[in-house]
Amino acid sequence: MGNLSNVPLSYYLVLSGILFACGVLGFLIKRNIITVFMSIELMLNGVNLSFVAFAAHWHHLSGQIFVFFVMVVAAAEAAVGLAIIIAVYRTRETLNVDQVNLLKL
Amino acid sequence: MTPNPYLWLIPVLPLAGAAINGFFGRHSSKKAITTIALIFPGAAFLLALFIASRFSSASAPYYYDLAQWIRSGSFHADFSFYLDQLSLVMLLAVTGVGFLIHIYSVGYMWDDDGYYRFMSYLNLFMFFMLTLVLAKNYLLMFIGWEGVGLASYLLIGFWFVKDSAASAGKKAFIVNRIGDFGFLIALFLLIKHFGTLDFTALFSKIQSMSPENAGVGLLTSIGLLLMVGAAGKSAQIPLYVWLPDAMEGPTPVSALIHAATMVTAGVYMVARSHVIFERAPTAMTVVAIIGTLTALFAATIGIAQTDIKKVLAYSTVSQLGYMFMACGVGAFSAGIFHLMTHAFFKGLLFLAAGSVIHGVGGEQDMRKMGGLRTYMPWTFATMGIATLAIAGIPPLAGFWSKDEILWRAFGVNWAYWLIGVVTAFITSFYMFRLMYLTFGGEYRGGPAAHDVKHQSADARAMHDKASHGGHGHGEPHESPWVMLGPLVILALLSLIGGFVGYGNRFEHFLATAFQSPAQEAVHEATENSVEYMLMGVSVSVAFLGWILAYLLYSRRPELPGRIAQSLGALYRAVSNKYYVDELYALLFVQPVVEGSSAILWKGVDQGVIDATVNNTADAARHTSDNLRHMQSGNIRSYAGWVAAGGAIVIAYMIWMGVR
Numbered sequence: 001m002g003n004l005s006n007v008p009l010s011y012y013l014v015l016s017g018i019l020f021a022c023g024v025l026g027f028l029i030k031r032n033i034i035t036v037f038m039s040i041e042l043m044l045n046g047v048n049l050s051f052v053a054f055a056a057h058w059h060h061l062s063g064q065i066f067v068f069f070v071m072v073v074a075a076a077e078a079a080v081g082l083a084i085i086i087a088v089y090r091t092r093e094t095l096n097v098d099q100v101n102l103l104k105l
Numbered sequence: 106m107t108p109n110p111y112l113w114l115i116p117v118l119p120l121a122g123a124a125i126n127g128f129f130g131r132h133s134s135k136k137a138i139t140t141i142a143l144i145f146p147g148a149a150f151l152l153a154l155f156i157a158s159r160f161s162s163a164s165a166p167y168y169y170d171l172a173q174w175i176r177s178g179s180f181h182a183d184f185s186f187y188l189d190q191l192s193l194v195m196l197l198a199v200t201g202v203g204f205l206i207h208i209y210s211v212g213y214m215w216d217d218d219g220y221y222r223f224m225s226y227l228n229l230f231m232f233f234m235l236t237l238v239l240a241k242n243y244l245l246m247f248i249g250w251e252g253v254g255l256a257s258y259l260l261i262g263f264w265f266v267k268d269s270a271a272s273a274g275k276k277a278f279i280v281n282r283i284g285d286f287g288f289l290i291a292l293f294l295l296i297k298h299f300g301t302l303d304f305t306a307l308f309s310k311i312q313s314m315s316p317e318n319a320g321v322g323l324l325t326s327i328g329l330l331l332m333v334g335a336a337g338k339s340a341q342i343p344l345y346v347w348l349p350d351a352m353e354g355p356t357p358v359s360a361l362i363h364a365a366t367m368v369t370a371g372v373y374m375v376a377r378s379h380v381i382f383e384r385a386p387t388a389m390t391v392v393a394i395i396g397t398l399t400a401l402f403a404a405t406i407g408i409a410q411t412d413i414k415k416v417l418a419y420s421t422v423s424q425l426g427y428m429f430m431a432c433g434v435g436a437f438s439a440g441i442f443h444l445m446t447h448a449f450f451k452g453l454l455f456l457a458a459g460s461v462i463h464g465v466g467g468e469q470d471m472r473k474m475g476g477l478r479t480y481m482p483w484t485f486a487t488m489g490i491a492t493l494a495i496a497g498i499p500p501l502a503g504f505w506s507k508d509e510i511l512w513r514a515f516g517v518n519w520a521y522w523l524i525g526v527v528t529a530f531i532t533s534f535y536m537f538r539l540m541y542l543t544f545g546g547e548y549r550g551g552p553a554a555h556d557v558k559h560q561s562a563d564a565r566a567m568h569d570k571a572s573h574g575g576h577g578h579g580e581p582h583e584s585p586w587v588m589l590g591p592l593v594i595l596a597l598l599s600l601i602g603g604f605v606g607y608g609n610r611f612e613h614f615l616a617t618a619f620q621s622p623a624q625e626a627v628h629e630a631t632e633n634s635v636e637y638m639l640m641g642v643s644v645s646v647a648f649l650g651w652i653l654a655y656l657l658y659s660r661r662p663e664l665p666g667r668i669a670q671s672l673g674a675l676y677r678a679v680s681n682k683y684y685v686d687e688l689y690a691l692l693f694v695q696p697v698v699e700g701s702s703a704i705l706w707k708g709v710d711q712g713v714i715d716a717t718v719n720n721t722a723d724a725a726r727h728t729s730d731n732l733r734h735m736q737s738g739n740i741r742s743y744a745g746w747v748a749a750g751g752a753i754v755i756a757y758m759i760w761m762g763v764r
Binding site: 024027028031033036097098100101102 | 737738739740741744745748
């Protein structure tokens with residue numbers, strides 16, 4: 001196994017940026033509410049990646065601690081979010097976000 | 106000066122009456138209201154009599170400091186009262202005549218719905234008038250001055266549902282404000298230059314000024330400003346216009362406030378300030394000229410009026426002119442003498458006119474009266490006495506005081522005397538015209554003078570009275586005794602009231618107050634024959650006026666109409682009161698109304714204030730209206746906004762980092 005510390009920091013950051021950008025794009029473009037939800041997770045994980053990359057690079061634990069926090073929050077969010085999605089599907093019988101538009105004037 | 110602890114009670118007693126009736130009158134019985142309304146002014150009258158009985162021409166003034174009021178540095182004005190010979194005369198006239206008119210009002214206003222309100226206002230008026238009369242400093246006097254103005258406003262507009270009454274009240278109030286403005290500035294000047302408004306301190310300061318720095322300019326301006334105030338309150342040229350309109354009020358109000366007491370406050374104030382005026386000859390001359398011109402001017406208007414109360418109103422203005430003429434020629438005691446006799450006979454004239462109006466069911470037009478002599482003999486007799494008195498027929502009250510004024514005016518300038526005599530002739534003429542039109546000949550009013558819509562100020566009350574009292578107005582009838590009693594007492598006073606002036610006793614009584622040592626003695630010795638000659642002239646013009654009125658209105662009643670026709674424009678000018686109201690409307694009212702409408706209303710209020718508020722609100726509404734479109738309800742558009750926001754934040758941070 002090659003030494004991970006040989007991989008430059010910038011690679012991690014670029015990958016993190018790409019993951020985050022994919023998440024943003026999916027968040028903006030996708031119509032299926034579950035896909036949107038997954039895009040959010042993708043963005044979170046993109047950020048997580050940069051956190052651990054920095055933590056390893058600077059030999060500092062706080063970045064990893066942050067990642068744990070983010071994962072906990074993401075888990076909670078997934079639980080609540082999926083519950084909302086199920087509730088929405090039961091009332092609206094659709095998962096298309098364009099048709100979930102009651103919240104307007 | 107002697108302290109007298111009862112002095113403050115005199116004004117406060119009527120105030121108590123006003124408060125009790127004002128707060129509880131709505132739910133009390135009319136008997137209770139009447140008792141309260143009569144007892145308190147009556148007690149004040151008795152107290153005044155009691156004090157007067159121990160007061161002589163030689164007495165030192167009484168005073169009483171009730172409480173501190175305003176203290177600022179060395180300046181102070183307190184609730185303190187003051188009584189000297191001058192205020193005593195006023196005090197007796199106000200409480201005495203006022204009490205009689207209270208009694209009369211019981212009969213006159215009994216059936217009005219606002220009976221308790223009326224009585225409460227009358228008592229309130231008494232409080233303010235007595236404060237004015239008894240004040241020891243100008244500021245407390247000013248409180249009374251404004252207060253009687255307020256009471257006058259409330260009582261003129263007593264029947265406020267009538268548009269003309271409400272606007273007459275407003276007119277009186279506003280015209281009086283102009284005068285009060287002058288009065289106030291005079292007070293400010295006094296404070297600035299003398300540091301006090303207390304009569305005793307102020308006048309001794311003015312008298313101790315040495316002749317070189319006598320400050321003639323200062324005292325002249327103060328005197329002129331005081332005269333502005335007096336002209337407003339006492340209805341002199343050019344501020345007299347409110348008084349004739351004030352006749353919209355109930356007749357007892359016209360008698361009490363707009364004839365006997367309040368309108369004489371200006372004369373009292375000028376007489377009280379005699380120390381200032383004596384040092385300001387120019388101001389004195391102005392006072393005399395204004396008084397003389399007003400006397401003549403108002404008397405000529407009185408000739409052509411057909412409303413019985415309007416005739417009396419212009420007569421009041423004219424008689425007040427006499428009083429100012431007297432003050433202006435330095436004969437303050439003669440002015441106050443005329444003030445007192447005028448309170449008797451003019452109060453009586455108004456009350457009798459009220460009795461007539463009452464008797465014919467609310468009609469005020471003299472052309473629809475006539476022949477009332479047989480229907481209401483008491484009213485006829487008493488009003489006849491008052492007419493003789495005001496015309497200056499000896500030995501009634503008006504003769505003594507008017508003659509005194511004319512004689513003193515002659516001593517200063519014969520022009521004043523001449524105009525005064527002409528005025529006396531006109532006075533006699535229009536008063537006997539009133540008598541012949543009202544009481545002479547045959548009754549000209551129809552039996553059904555009952556159409557309330559077309560009737561005048563007092564008609565509504567009369568109408569109520571008629572329906573409640575159960576007597577119709579088919580025929581004129583005499584008034585009840587509660588109204589006739591005051592008439593008889595006032596008639597007696599008009600008969601004999603003048604004799605207090607016999608042998609200059611009245612003048613000697615006031616001499617202490619006016620600090621004028623027997624200067625009359627010189628006149629008496631040298632000009633006795635002249636005085637008798639002048640007396641002869643004024644008496645003969647009075648009789649001439651009577652004869653002329655008799656010829657025109659009793660012997661040849663068709664003649665006045667033809668004379669009026671042949672005079673054409675002149676007659677129209679006189680009967681339209683010389684178009685003064687129209688002139689004022691054109692010169693002052695219209696510019697103010699139009700300026701307010703064009704500049705203040707449409708310019709400032711609508712253009713600036715409203716516009717600022719409205720435009721702010723509009724801008725907020727438009728912005729929100731546009732921003733509202735962000736709130737589409739579409740989750741993806743929200744997501745887009747979130748992403749855009751994030752992008753902006755990141756771009757900003759990068760840009761800051763680059764810098």
